[in-house]
Amino acid sequence: VEEFPPSGSNGVTLRCRSRVKSSCPIQSKDYALPNSSWSQGMMDLYSRFLEMCKDGTWKRIPSYSNSVDHIPGKAFWESLKLMSEKERKDTRLFPRNMDTEGVGFEYAMFLNPSEKRMVCLFQPGPYLEGPSGFAHGGSTATIIDSTIGSCATFVAGRVMTANLSINYRNPIPLGSVVLVDSKVDQVEGRKVFLSCHVRSIDGQTLHAEATALFIRLDSTKSLQQQMSCQ
Numbered sequence: 001v002e003e004f005p006p007s008g009s010n011g012v013t014l015r016c017r018s019r020v021k022s023s024c025p026i027q028s029k030d031y032a033l034p035n036s037s038w039s040q041g042m043m044d045l046y047s048r049f050l051e052m053c054k055d056g057t058w059k060r061i062p063s064y065s066n067s068v069d070h071i072p073g074k075a076f077w078e079s080l081k082l083m084s085e086k087e088r089k090d091t092r093l094f095p096r097n098m099d100t101e102g103v104g105f106e107y108a109m110f111l112n113p114s115e116k117r118m119v120c121l122f123q124p125g126p127y128l129e130g131p132s133g134f135a136h137g138g139s140t141a142t143i144i145d146s147t148i149g150s151c152a153t154f155v156a157g158r159v160m161t162a163n164l165s166i167n168y169r170n171p172i173p174l175g176s177v178v179l180v181d182s183k184v185d186q187v188e189g190r191k192v193f194l195s196c197h198v199r200s201i202d203g204q205t206l207h208a209e210a211t212a213l214f215i216r217l218d219s220t221k222s223l224q225q226q227m228s229c230q
């Protein structure tokens, strides 16, 4: 199954992170692969999407624990000294900050480039509880922001969320599996407008719907430079 970006591209090949300088390339862990905490429903859905990847319509998106590892052409940015120390340091991507499998955000994303669409299979674990037995609204916002943000990133490049509006329609049971389905509706200059629906696997329950505005960052400046200008 083809991956996007392809394995071994700059987006996924890392240099060793250690105090001892080394240039040996290492592959960072891909968290969007099945683990023992995934329910049968999650596995079935994942297999279904993998099938749809076979003709190239959909692409499986790897997922790492640090946002820098996702930046396409990371080596290019580094070579121009446009990637700051702050961006390089050992931070963790918020939805990938729990080491124990199954307790937090379990998810895998698939991109349909021609439809400018990103779908995320999401299984919220027990540490995401809000109302008893159900996912916290902030965790739902997080997975929506991540899915929409990834969609905007793959379509438009480096972006930041400027606005995210969510209507919560039905609570999401912890341990269930939902589909977070997002797409780019419009691009106007630096503005990327997206929409998203969160539904149960059978499509019968609408859990949430959202709209978002992302702003494309000036590609000639690093994120750090842009933020320090404000």
Ligand SMILES: CCCCCCCCCC(=O)SCCNC(=O)CCNC(=O)[C@H](O)C(C)(C)COP(=O)(O)OP(=O)(O)OC[C@H]1O[C@@H](n2cnc3c(N)ncnc32)[C@H](O)[C@@H]1OP(=O)(O)O
Pocket (backbone or CB within 6 Å): 067, 070, 145, 146, 149, 150, 153, 159, 160, 161, 162, 163, 190, 191, 213, 215, 217
């Ligand atoms: C593959 C892995 C990817 C991982 C995905 C993870 C996704 C996670 C995404 C996030 O959570 S990002 C973190 C949350 N977001 C922020 O912290 C953003 C904080 N805000 C900012 O940094 C700046 O406001 C921002 C970069 C969004 C825009 O600042 P700029 O100085 O670049 O743009 P500017 O203010 O000049 O606005 C550009 C245009 O957008 C418009 N605009 C900006 N913010 C807006 C807003 N909030 N609502 C409506 N319009 C807005 C603005 O009016 C203007 O329109 P016009 O060109 O027509 O004049």
